[in-house]
Amino acid sequence: MDSIGATTKASQLVSPKVTKTKAAPTGSSTLPNATFGCEHVQSLFKANKALAKETYETAIQTLADPRRIKPQTYKSSSSENDTIVVSIKPTYLCLQCPSIMSADGRDKHHEARKHAFTVESRHGCLYCQFCRDFVYDPEFEKIRAQRGTKRKADDSNGIEDQRLVATHAAFVPCRATGLRGLYNMGQTCFMSVILQTIIHNPLVRNFYLSEGHSSRDCDDEYCISCAMDEIFQEFYSAEKTEGYGAVSMLLASWMAEQALVGYQQQDAHEYMQFLFNSLHQKNGGTLSEDCSCIIHKTFYGQLQSTVRCDKCKNITTALDPVMDLSLDIRDVKKRKLEPGASKAEKAEIKIDLKECLDSFTQKEKLPATDYTCQKCGGSQPATKQLSIKRLPPVVPVHLKRFEHSKANATKLETRVAFPLQLNLHPYTTRAKDANNKKSFANGFVPKASPELVYELSAVIVHKGNIDTGHYISYSREGQDWFLFDDNKAVAASEADVLEANAYLLFYMAREL
Amino acid sequence: MDKEKISQLDPAAWSVVARNVLDDCFHNIIHDMVLEIHREEKVLRMQSAVVIAEDTARAQMPEPPVAPVKGAPPPTPNIRVETTGAIYENGKTFLRGNPLQTTPEVICPQCRLPRLQYPITGKGSREPDLSKEYCMFYPFVSKPGHDIYGNQFPTEQAKTKKERELIKQQQRAEKDNTPGSNDTGTPPATQSFTLNTGSKPISYIPWQTCPSCKRSLLITRFAQHLEKCLGISGRQSSRNAMAKLTGNGSVSGNTPLGSRMGTPQPGSQNNNGKRSPTKKGGADDDDDDDKETPVKKKKKSNYIKKADRERLAASGATTPGSTHQSDPKIKLKIAKPKSGDNGVKREREDGDGEVPRKKIKMQRSESIRTEKTEGDDEGSDDELGA
Numbered sequence: 066m067d068s069i070g071a072t073t074k075a076s077q078l079v080s081p082k083v084t085k086t087k088a089a090p091t092g093s094s095t096l097p098n099a100t101f102g103c104e105h106v107q108s109l110f111k112a113n114k115a116l117a118k119e120t121y122e123t124a125i126q127t128l129a130d131p132r133r134i135k136p137q138t139y140k141s142s143s144s145e146n147d148t149i150v151v152s153i154k155p156t157y158l159c160l161q162c163p164s165i166m167s168a169d170g171r172d173k174h175h176e177a178r179k180h181a182f183t184v185e186s187r188h189g190c191l192y193c194q195f196c197r198d199f200v201y202d203p204e205f206e207k208i209r210a211q212r213g214t215k216r217k218a219d220d221s222n223g224i225e226d227q228r229l230v231a232t233h234a235a236f237v238p239c240r241a242t243g244l245r246g247l248y249n250m251g252q253t254c255f256m257s258v259i260l261q262t263i264i265h266n267p268l269v270r271n272f273y274l275s276e277g278h279s280s281r282d283c284d285d286e287y288c289i290s291c292a293m294d295e296i297f298q299e300f301y302s303a304e305k306t307e308g309y310g311a312v313s314m315l316l317a318s319w320m321a322e323q324a325l326v327g328y329q330q331q332d333a334h335e336y337m338q339f340l341f342n343s344l345h346q347k348n349g350g351t352l353s354e355d356c357s358c359i360i361h362k363t364f365y366g367q368l369q370s371t372v373r374c375d376k377c378k379n380i381t382t383a384l385d386p387v388m389d390l391s392l393d394i395r396d397v398k399k400r401k402l403e404p405g406a407s408k409a410e411k412a413e414i415k416i417d418l419k420e421c422l423d424s425f426t427q428k429e430k431l432p433a434t435d436y437t438c439q440k441c442g443g444s445q446p447a448t449k450q451l452s453i454k455r456l457p458p459v460v461p462v463h464l465k466r467f468e469h470s471k472a473n474a475t476k477l478e479t480r481v482a483f484p485l486q487l488n489l490h491p492y493t494t495r496a497k498d499a500n501n502k503k504s505f506a507n508g509f510v511p512k513a514s515p516e517l518v519y520e521l522s523a524v525i526v527h528k529g530n531i532d533t534g535h536y537i538s539y540s541r542e543g544q545d546w547f548l549f550d551d552n553k554a555v556a557a558s559e560a561d562v563l564e565a566n567a568y569l570l571f572y573m574a575r576e577l
Numbered sequence: 578m579d580k581e582k583i584s585q586l587d588p589a590a591w592s593v594v595a596r597n598v599l600d601d602c603f604h605n606i607i608h609d610m611v612l613e614i615h616r617e618e619k620v621l622r623m624q625s626a627v628v629i630a631e632d633t634a635r636a637q638m639p640e641p642p643v644a645p646v647k648g649a650p651p652p653t654p655n656i657r658v659e660t661t662g663a664i665y666e667n668g669k670t671f672l673r674g675n676p677l678q679t680t681p682e683v684i685c686p687q688c689r690l691p692r693l694q695y696p697i698t699g700k701g702s703r704e705p706d707l708s709k710e711y712c713m714f715y716p717f718v719s720k721p722g723h724d725i726y727g728n729q730f731p732t733e734q735a736k737t738k739k740e741r742e743l744i745k746q747q748q749r750a751e752k753d754n755t756p757g758s759n760d761t762g763t764p765p766a767t768q769s770f771t772l773n774t775g776s777k778p779i780s781y782i783p784w785q786t787c788p789s790c791k792r793s794l795l796i797t798r799f800a801q802h803l804e805k806c807l808g809i810s811g812r813q814s815s816r817n818a819m820a821k822l823t824g825n826g827s828v829s830g831n832t833p834l835g836s837r838m839g840t841p842q843p844g845s846q847n848n849n850g851k852r853s854p855t856k857k858g859g860a861d862d863d864d865d866d867d868k869e870t871p872v873k874k875k876k877k878s879n880y881i882k883k884a885d886r887e888r889l890a891a892s893g894a895t896t897p898g899s900t901h902q903s904d905p906k907i908k909l910k911i912a913k914p915k916s917g918d919n920g921v922k923r924e925r926e927d928g929d930g931e932v933p934r935k936k937i938k939m940q941r942s943e944s945i946r947t948e949k950t951e952g953d954d955e956g957s958d959d960e961l962g963a
């Protein structure tokens with residue numbers, strides 16, 4: 066699925082011709098496909114295919130530059146003397162000469178120079194002046210999907226290829242879209258919501274649909290990975306739309322983890338950790354740092370904790386493996402409240418996910434009792450900071466809504482606003498280091514700050530109080546959102562998703 | 578522009594600038610939306626034009642090809658065919674003109690049937706032309722109180738005991754009367770085709786056979802039943818246990834759980850060490866089990882006997898010794914519904930309209946009803962989906 070700089074669209078589902086989730090991948094070989102985007106591209110390729118592809122690739126690379134000043138600047142020749150215009154509207158890069166033009170300029174350029182092909186600057190789509198339309202040529206689309214980088218050509222696990230594997234493996238019934246509910250087998254919705262997010266995770270899905278762990282070849286009893294494989298088979302190759310009873314998964318979970326046994330509500334986050342661990346083990350997981358199992362490939366990140374002695378300024382760092390970011394919300398909320406805020410104010414306050422991340426990665430004073438400096442010796446006050454050393458393709462974010470004290474457990478209902486797109490760069494070790502340097506050396510001018518854009522892909526919501534609550538989840542397929550509530554699969558809007566009082570959020574890297 | 582010049586701009590000019598920037602932003606949002614939809618639609622139409630050309634070419638082949646297998650790459654005749662939207666030539670297809678103009682209909686590239694263009698109900702729905710057969714991938718329905726396949730949710734307040742039974746009766750009636758409701762093959766060549774929406778209504782709740790006692794029960798009561806059936810005293814604070822296991826919060830990446838995996842609940846080991854986790858319809862021949870008073874020990878032995886019987890039945894004339902060794906594996910394989918043997922299972926479940934079968938179902942539902950009274954307090958809200 067393509068999404069070069071794709072901005073999210075509101076109300077996709079409202080339009081009549083909505084769900085094209087099943088749009089076949091371009092450039093696939095087994096599906097019927099036109100050889101060229103249009104007759105005119107056909108003759109362009111006939112003249113010099115290698116050159117055409119090379120210039121298109123160059124154009125796509127120009128557009129990939131995050132600053133984007135260059136492709137958005139064009140000469141306006143509307144008046145007598147040319148003026149330089151920087152526009153935020155789409156511009157068009159000529160494929161046959163270095164000109165960059167507005168939409169009007171593009172048409173005039175064709176009249177004057179007979180250059181018929183231009184590349185639109187926001188998405189890199191090819192515009193054919195003869196067709197007077199955008200054309201989607203298989204060869205060009207492949208370059209566009211790779212964003213002009215050759216490296217990605219041989220990466221078969223890319224998100225772009227998600228459908229390729231699915232459709233090439235075997236014949237898939239047209240209705241097998243993976244959109245089914247999971248029956249509540251009696252307080253098992255904590256399991257269902259985690260399974261739904263895994264089912265709609267393109268990386269894990271690719272793994273299972275390309276027979277990454279085929280239950281036919283596995284002899285383990287009550288194997289969780291086999292149960293997962295069974296679910297993927299049921300969801301993506303059976304022509305059924307009713308709910309599915311994940312009995313094997315329930316049994317395998319009970320067999321593997323004593324604490325999960327029984328008819329009782331569990332914590333979805335704890336179940337997720339359990340599931341990740343079990344799948345890691347059953348898919349050739351190793352204990353070493355660089356385990357290459359599907360779970361580690363998808364979710365494995367590292368947190369760096371940097372401690373700086375206040376006296377001798379000695380810095381020590383430690384790395385922690387993580388499968389999610391567990392964020393505090395209680396303190397963030399407290400800090401935001403005016404002292405002496407009324408109960409109503411406390412209930413209404415809304416915090417932002419970015420505030421939670423800021424708080425998670427901010428500097429923190431360690432009292433001397435907590436830190437012993439190895440360099441200057443003895444207990445010293447110090448400053449500690451967490452940062453993300455390694456970002457995985459998919460980042461689960463856990464909002465700490467449940468608090469367990471010895472006596473009882475409570476739930477925080479605080480609203481946490483979260484974005485559809487999240488730039489995680491500011492929370493990385495690299496960004497924090499750069500920030501620290503900046504504050505030391507005055508006059509340090511940062512370059513255009515790089516972005517690590519993650520897109521929201523799933524949301525898990527806990528409704529009700531801690532004991533009798535219910536879990537539901539939202540998952541994104543392409544640009545469409547779906548709500549899963551036990552055995553129901555329902556169309557949802559972006560607005561519905563953003564309204565949700567999230568417990569777990571899943572962000573997926575826009576580019577891998 | 579340097580800073581001074583900017584500050585010299587008069588406020589009126591600023592408002593013009595702000596307006597223009599805002600306009601351009603809206604322009605971009607609309608541009609992106611339109612382009613995305615345009616691409617999706619045009620790619621589908623391109624494929625449709627190709628499918629039409631390929632199918633026309635195949636129809637014109639000297640000797641008609643064998644009926645193409647679904648999904649198999651279609652044969653490539655060495656001829657040249659022109660359709661309105663494309664030219665087919667020796668296995669390759671070239672577009673003619675803009676497929677958005679030449680090819681009004683979207684044909685599914687997989688099953689080669691036309692796609693329904695609008696949802697059948699709800700937002701943006703349109704009455705479909707029922708004289709055609711459509712690809713099974715329908716546009717998803719967006720309608721309050723309905724799922725994406727257009728199935729209506731059962732109304733929550735209608736869950737009085739009587740009504741629940743009514744629903745069950747309907748389900749039974751449906752099970753018995755429409756054996757072919759799941760038939761995915763092409764319908765007979767009549768003039769009008771019926772639209773197959775979701776294959777089961779939302780209120781449909783499948784039966785699940787308990788791997789331990791072989792009783793059939795509604796899947797919504799499975800966890801509760803299994804807990805009792807396995808004799809798990811259960812209710813120990815799982816949170817405390819979990820906290821101990823996962824250590825501190827989310828840092829669980831490398832924690833090996835290996836040692837724990839091997840030691841399931843002692844109480845459940847006997848029962849489950851040898852059991853197939855799911856075996857739908859397995860209780861068919863052994864309904865007498867259902868009527869027995871659920872004394873745990875008795876059940877266990879009973880069950881082993883039955884497992885033996887089954888094993889022998891399944892493996893035919895193999896020696897008992899050899900079946901014993903490979904037993905768990907076989908069981909496990911049986912338990913896994915592969916897409917391949919799905920059809921078979923379906924038939925057994927739904928398509929079977931034999932008379933004795935009905936009797937069995939009645940008995941089953943009775944046993945469920947008695948069970949329901951046991952745990953009535955919790956039972957009611959778990960059916961509401963809590």
Ligand SMILES: [Zn+2]
Binds near residue numbers: 159161162163164178
């Ligand atoms: Zn030019």
Ligand SMILES: [Zn+2]
Binds near residue numbers: 105106194195197200
């Ligand atoms: Zn053209």
Ligand SMILES: [Zn+2]
Binds near residue numbers: 278280283285291
């Ligand atoms: Zn396995």
Ligand SMILES: [Zn+2]
Binds near residue numbers: 359
């Ligand atoms: Zn691993």
Ligand SMILES: [Zn+2]
Binds near residue numbers: 239690712
């Ligand atoms: Zn189809």
